[in-house]
Amino acid sequence: MSASILHNLDQLRASAGKALEILTNQSDVAFQDRAKRWTDIDRKTPAAIILPASEEEIQKTVQWAVETSVPFVIKSGGHSEWSTIDGSGVIIDLSKYAGVEVDARAQTAILRGSILSKEVAVALADAGLFAAVGNGNPIGAIPYFLGGGVAIATSITGYGSDQVISARMIDAKGNILEVTEEKEPDLLFALRGAGQFFGLVTQLVIKAHPLAALGNDQGVIWLGSFVFPLERADEVAKVMKVLMDDSSHATAGLLMIMSPPPQRQPILLVSARYTGNPDDAKVAYGPLYDLQPLAAQGGPVPIQNANDGHEAYNAPGTFKRFGVVGLRRFDGEAFSKVIKVWKKLVAECPDAADTSFNFQWESRPAKQPDFESANSLHDIRYWQNNFIWHTDAASRGKVDEFNDKSIEIMRGPDRSEYADFQNGTRTGPIELRFRGDRKLEKLKELKKKWDPTGVFTTQLLD
Numbered sequence: 001m002s003a004s005i006l007h008n009l010d011q012l013r014a015s016a017g018k019a020l021e022i023l024t025n026q027s028d029v030a031f032q033d034r035a036k037r038w039t040d041i042d043r044k045t046p047a048a049i050i051l052p053a054s055e056e057e058i059q060k061t062v063q064w065a066v067e068t069s070v071p072f073v074i075k076s077g078g079h080s081e082w083s084t085i086d087g088s089g090v091i092i093d094l095s096k097y098a099g100v101e102v103d104a105r106a107q108t109a110i111l112r113g114s115i116l117s118k119e120v121a122v123a124l125a126d127a128g129l130f131a132a133v134g135n136g137n138p139i140g141a142i143p144y145f146l147g148g149g150v151a152i153a154t155s156i157t158g159y160g161s162d163q164v165i166s167a168r169m170i171d172a173k174g175n176i177l178e179v180t181e182e183k184e185p186d187l188l189f190a191l192r193g194a195g196q197f198f199g200l201v202t203q204l205v206i207k208a209h210p211l212a213a214l215g216n217d218q219g220v221i222w223l224g225s226f227v228f229p230l231e232r233a234d235e236v237a238k239v240m241k242v243l244m245d246d247s248s249h250a251t252a253g254l255l256m257i258m259s260p261p262p263q264r265q266p267i268l269l270v271s272a273r274y275t276g277n278p279d280d281a282k283v284a285y286g287p288l289y290d291l292q293p294l295a296a297q298g299g300p301v302p303i304q305n306a307n308d309g310h311e312a313y314n315a316p317g318t319f320k321r322f323g324v325v326g327l328r329r330f331d332g333e334a335f336s337k338v339i340k341v342w343k344k345l346v347a348e349c350p351d352a353a354d355t356s357f358n359f360q361w362e363s364r365p366a367k368q369p370d371f372e373s374a375n376s377l378h379d380i381r382y383w384q385n386n387f388i389w390h391t392d393a394a395s396r397g398k399v400d401e402f403n404d405k406s407i408e409i410m411r412g413p414d415r416s417e418y419a420d421f422q423n424g425t426r427t428g429p430i431e432l433r434f435r436g437d438r439k440l441e442k443l444k445e446l447k448k449k450w451d452p453t454g455v456f457t458t459q460l461l462d
Helices: 003-016 029-035 055-068 117-126 141-146 185-197 230-244 278-284 286-290 332-348 393-411 439-450
Strands: 021-023 048-051 072-075 090-093 098-103 108-113 164-170 176-179 200-207 220-229 251-258 267-274 295-302 319-327 357-362 382-390
Touching (some): 003 048, 003 055, 021 029, 029 090, 055 072, 055 090, 055 200, 098 117, 108 117, 117 141, 141 185, 141 200, 164 185, 230 267, 230 332, 251 332, 278 286, 278 295, 382 393
Parallel strands (some): 072 090
Antiparallel strands (some): 098 108, 164 176, 164 200, 220 267, 220 295, 251 267, 319 382
């Protein structure tokens, strides 16, 4: 660690008090554990990891970093590829500051700090409620909501950012702001879909929904799986095309090309969801049952438990990322070409055998909010949502090439129809992440107002 950063950290200790935990010994187990992330892609070693335990300590840390020009990144659940920095800067780790409070009568919840998605889902369910939740239990809830947040029941809730009512945010000057429709409507517009670029959000108030809105009295969704040999992909794709486009049934899920352990036999897996009366799921998925899959199973699951059993996918370490692009349609012919790309990937990079190329659908459109926001995904019902996972650092470039090729095939030549998912990428044309009439221009204007020097990344700065 440089002498200047060491001196600056002494200033922080003097300002925030001795109770503030600061890790600087890179050989210490505590430092190494805190430096871990869900993915090792581009992971760096910071000069220090700072662990504030209160909003006041968070504010003092941000003020110190701004005043001393020490670069920093913020870590919540640890799933972000961008919550890492080299020895020129520090990580502000929010894991010691977390909480959730549910107001059942108002159907709202207050989320604080690094509260995780599973914890929010359980607290809401205990009060007879649910909200937009994603596909991973240990994902930081606040970043999920700020970045848009594709939900398990998007047709009922809308996206995660659509649930945001208000926020408390530390800005680029270290001030705490109350961000509401009354006080800062333009900033609230930005936080609903591009929130990580404008400040450190310490608290969100989100709206919730009664469990009965799921279409049954048990607060459940139906989860199922259908396994087919990969050789039957063309006939399965034809059936899935009809099923995906049929909005008379609330189906959703993933059409997955994968080779699960231990057999490593390539298969086509339909990971399916159904919202409504779970007894109706067999009717909705009747065309798949009629194909007589190798295996088929399904049943009702409490919504707060919908992501249980994914521990292996959520463990920190190795090289993982999602390749996500929003699409307007499912193209069976293109999907067949993607299968060939996947086969070539696992043949040339055996360490990437856990990679799956996936097409995600929701048969009903996302619920539209009654306000404008930075989120521009409401017209997207279909996604190429590849899960990239390899263990050899030497495979990094080649694996990315195969993923990019897959996305290029599914997109087709006319990119004007498509969208990139803000929570999944910070590269490529920013116009694909923030679409719509003047949306991007407005965000750039707000970025210049609230963070003109790029304290919270240089995204949206020309």
